[in-house]
Amino acid sequence: MWRTIAVHRFSLTLTLTRGIFILTYHTGNLVKISELEGKVIGLYFSANWYPPCRNFNQLLVDVYEQLKSNGSNFEIVFVSSDEGLDAFNNYRQTMPWLSVPFSDLETKKSLNRKFEVEGIPCLIILQPEDNKDGTATFYDGVEMIYRYGVDAFPFTKDKFEQLQREEKMRHERQTLANLLTNPGRDYILDHSITRKVPVESLVGKTIGLYFSGQWCVPCVKFTPKLISIYRRIKQTLEEKGGEDFEIVFVSNDRDQTSFDSYFGTMPWLALPFEDPNIKTLAKYFDVQGIPCLIIIGPDGKTVTKQGRYLINLYQENAYPFTDAKVELIEKELDEAAKSLPRSELHEGHRHELTLVSEGTGGGPFICCDCDEQGSGWAYQCLECGYEVHTKCVRAVAPGSVEGR
Ligand SMILES: [Zn+2]
Numbered sequence: 358m359w360r361t362i363a364v365h366r367f368s369l370t371l372t373l374t375r376g377i378f379i380l381t382y383h384t385g386n387l388v389k390i391s392e393l394e395g396k397v398i399g400l401y402f403s404a405n406w407y408p409p410c411r412n413f414n415q416l417l418v419d420v421y422e423q424l425k426s427n428g429s430n431f432e433i434v435f436v437s438s439d440e441g442l443d444a445f446n447n448y449r450q451t452m453p454w455l456s457v458p459f460s461d462l463e464t465k466k467s468l469n470r471k472f473e474v475e476g477i478p479c480l481i482i483l484q485p486e487d488n489k490d491g492t493a494t495f496y497d498g499v500e501m502i503y504r505y506g507v508d509a510f511p512f513t514k515d516k517f518e519q520l521q522r523e524e525k526m527r528h529e530r531q532t533l534a535n536l537l538t539n540p541g542r543d544y545i546l547d548h549s550i551t552r553k554v555p556v557e558s559l560v561g562k563t564i565g566l567y568f569s570g571q572w573c574v575p576c577v578k579f580t581p582k583l584i585s586i587y588r589r590i591k592q593t594l595e596e597k598g599g600e601d602f603e604i605v606f607v608s609n610d611r612d613q614t615s616f617d618s619y620f621g622t623m624p625w626l627a628l629p630f631e632d633p634n635i636k637t638l639a640k641y642f643d644v645q646g647i648p649c650l651i652i653i654g655p656d657g658k659t660v661t662k663q664g665r666y667l668i669n670l671y672q673e674n675a676y677p678f679t680d681a682k683v684e685l686i687e688k689e690l691d692e693a694a695k696s697l698p699r700s701e702l703h704e705g706h707r708h709e710l711t712l713v714s715e716g717t718g719g720g721p722f723i724c725c726d727c728d729e730q731g732s733g734w735a736y737q738c739l740e741c742g743y744e745v746h747t748k749c750v751r752a753v754a755p756g757s758v759e760g761r
């Protein structure tokens with residue numbers, strides 16, 4: 358067997374005592390550590406059984422393959438937390454990079470200890486020049502890859518800080534036009550015959566960017582609700598005059614047919630199917646799940662990324678989604694809560710529910726009646742944790758609840 362060959366990389370000589378990796382994908386060949394010399398190395402702590410690892414893994418494979426194809430000096434070494442050899446081997450099939458052998462417990466343990474790995478997935482980036490003290494080691498490779506992908510190479514601290522500065526500047530310079538148009542397109546789609554609305558005509562309005570897809574069950578559930586709230590907001594604004602609100606569908610649909618049928622149900626506008634801006638926007642706003650509603654103010658700047666949450670909490674009252682508006686609503690809710698009964702019997706639950714708020718045992722919750730998020734005032738079962746929005750309580754008389 359090979360022993361460690363003098364590698365100037367401090368951390369590797371210290372920890373990879375055997376100096377052996379196995380090649381994934383094809384034959385399981387052994388590779389000498391010396392072959393990694395001079396490369397940027399990602400030590401990838403992960404396990405097949407854990408869904409967040411599997412999600413990240415797919416993204417990491419994409420980034421790795423792009424870097425490999427453009428000749429970047431990068432390698433990944435998988436350090437498995439799988440429970441057995443079969444799980445390890447199956448997981449390794451999805452990885453085009455190297456692994457510490459599953460049987461090499463000593464190396465896996467010492468790597469986990471050295472880098473104080475507390476949660477997975479974890480990606481530790483080692484730089485070739487990181488020789489003695491480890492100061493160039495970057496511990497948050499997972500976040501860097503999620504946020505910047507292949508652009509973050511060579512994954513140094515400096516590069517990360519530079520990308521963060523650039524991102525901040527982009528957000529400061531943000532306008533509706535640079536979000537929604539590109540050199541080949543200055544319009545978005547509506548339902549008219551020409552189907553084209555100039556982005557220019559939306560300037561000065563409050564805009565909701567609605568990231569959604571027809572294959573996604575929570576999206577299909579949220580859309581009809583958003584439609585009715587959208588209509589109510591539009592109606593109120595029409596009566597008042599002056600301000601205007603619009604939503605732009607940013608589609609995550611998988612084919613043109615689903616896009617057409619889904620967009621067909623929506624009374625608002627859309628970016629074209631598979632438009633290049635869609636990916637850019639999702640990355641720019643760091644959209645990690647759909648449905649997602651990002652609110653852009655009349656000045657073209659981001660008001661909130663929590664549009665969906667605010668819609669669920671406050672319906673049409675959430676408009677225009679600003680902090681000032683949310684504060685105002687909360688004050689009103691505090692006022693209204695004063696007249697609510699301290700406890701209620703609810704048609705859908707057999708125990709008595711108690712009125713709670715942030716200060717008295719409440720907090721963010723999922724309503725057991727309508728399945729949507731909530732926070733602040735709520736009715737909670739102190740016995741089993743069942744919790745509903747105050748608006749969702751269907752009060753019943755004592756004695757009519759089963760089991761009481
Ligand atoms: Zn509810």
Ligand SMILES: [Zn+2]
Nearest residue numbers: 708738740741
């Ligand atoms: Zn209960």
